[in-house]
Structures are given as structure tokens and as C-alpha cells.
Amino acid sequence: MVGREAVRGRVLxxxxxxxxxxxLEDQPADPSFATLIRLADALGTTVxxxxxxxxxxxxxxxxxxxxxxxxxxxxxxxHTLLSTHGVGRISVSASDGRPAIVPVNxxxxxxxxxxxxxxxxxxxxxxxxxxxxxxxxxxDALSQxxxxxxxxxxxxxxxxxxxxRLAQQAHTTPWAGGEREMxxxxxxxxxxxxxxxxxxx
Numbered sequence: 001m002v003g004r005e006a007v008r009g010r011v012l013x014x015x016x017x018x019x020x021x022x023x024l025e026d027q028p029a030d031p032s033f034a035t036l037i038r039l040a041d042a043l044g045t046t047v048x049x050x051x052x053x054x055x056x057x058x059x060x061x062x063x064x065x066x067x068x069x070x071x072x073x074x075x076x077x078x079h080t081l082l083s084t085h086g087v088g089r090i091s092v093s094a095s096d097g098r099p100a101i102v103p104v105n106x107x108x109x110x111x112x113x114x115x116x117x118x119x120x121x122x123x124x125x126x127x128x129x130x131x132x133x134x135x136x137x138x139x140d141a142l143s144q145x146x147x148x149x150x151x152x153x154x155x156x157x158x159x160x161x162x163x164x165r166l167a168q169q170a171h172t173t174p175w176a177g178g179e180r181e182m183x184x185x186x187x188x189x190x191x192x193x194x195x196x197x198x199x200x201x
Contacts, residue, residue: 045141067200068143073193078148081135081193083108086172088135090115090154090186092125100125105174106133107166113150113186114157114166116174126154126184133186148193150186157183 031039036047073081082088086105094100102123104115113133117123131154136147157163166183174180 043142045143067198069197069199071195071197073146073148073195075191078150078191078193079108079111081137081146081148082113082150082191085135085137088113088133090123090126091132091134092122093129094122094125105172107170109166109169109185111187113188115184116166116170116180117182117184118178118180119182121176121180123184124182126186127156127182129154131186133188144195144197146193146195148191150188151190152186152188154184154186157185 033047040047086107087103088106089101089103092100092102100122104117104123106113106115108114115123130152133150134147136145138145157166163183
């Protein structure tokens with residue numbers, strides 16, 4: 001009997017031939033319904049999910065995998081995943097003493113997580129404290145995902161040359177807008193992560 005993984009590989013191999021991929025790059029994608037059914041079955045998902053159905057739903061609304069595998073990530077893989085993203089969440093104690101989780105646009109510079117904020121913002125409360133910083137990715141169509149958690153001290157970058165270099169290397173400006181010229185640097189002392197995949201991967 002042919003295993004599911006072998007069948008999946010054969011179907012994906014048929015669908016992802018170089019000529020077909022070149023065609024998809026040059027033409028609007030309009031695979032037949034039969035092709036979508038085969039691809040959905042090979043990927044363990046549904047045609048509706050492949051077509052973007054439910055893309056406006058909050059993450060995590062898809063079906064769970066039948067046989068999920070949850071594994072810990074090595075620090076090197078965590079660092080790589082951190083480097084692929086630009087928005088993460090930082091934990092802080094707000095000025096009223098209550099805990100808060102704040103999304104920030106961030107960069108990885110010299111193994112540090114850095115972000116810009118305003119001195120009077122909630123995110124600024126991270127400065128000179130130990131914080132937790134989290135990024136993740138959820139693929140609802142395939143019911144897979146990963147998360148990375150960095151924990152370490154946060155400090156304000158004050159050296160003028162370092163501030164100038166950070167501003168030059170930044171890939172984006174803070175989405176929140178406004179004057180956000182205070183740079184905060186997090187030096188992780190702990191970097192952990194987990195990934196959910198099908199058990200046969």
C-alpha cells in the first residue's frame with residue numbers, strides 16, 4: 001500500500017512541474033476545480049481554504065490537524081524566524097501598573113531586537129526592564145504555525161552614532177505614525193520557540 005506522504009509527494013510533484021510554475025508566474029492563476037481538489041487533498045486542507053475562504057477570520061479559526069506534532073525550536077532556528085518578520089508583541093507594565101501587550105515594528109540588529117517608539121507611549125515602558133517579546137506565524141489553510149519568545153533586558157539606545165545607524169538600517173517606519181524617535185533595544189537572554197506541523201513531516 002502506498003503511504004499518504006508518498007501520494008502527497010506525487011500529487012505535488014505533478015502539480016508543481018517547472019513548466020506549470022513558469023505558466024503561473026506569467027498568467028493569472030486559474031487552476032481547474034479538479035486540480036484544486038487534488039492539491040487540497042495532498043496538502044491536507046480544503047478547496048475553500050486554498051481559495052482564500054475565511055481569510056478575514058481571526059487566526060486560529062481553521063480546523064486542527066488530525067495528527068499534530070508540537071516540537072521545540074533550537075535557538076538558531078528561533079533567531080532565523082525572528083529575522084523573517086517585522087511586527088512583534090512586547091510585554092510591558094503600563095504607567096498604571098497593569099500588564100499590557102503592545103505590537104511594534106522591529107528590526108534585528110547585531111543580535112538585538114530594536115524598535116522605535118515615543119517616550120510617552122505604552123511601549124516606552126519597556127525601557128530599563130526585563131521584557132518578553134513574541135513573534136508568530138499562523139497558516140490557517142494548513143493548520144500549522146510557529147511562535148518564538150525572546151526574554152531579556154530592554155534599554156534605550158542613547159549613543160548618537162548608534163541611533164543614526166539604526167535609523168539608516170530601518171526597513172520601515174512605525175505603522176502607528178507620529179514622532180517615534182526613541183529606540184529601544186532588547187538583548188535576549190532566553191530564546192525559545194515551538195512549531196506545529198503534521199506528525200508525518
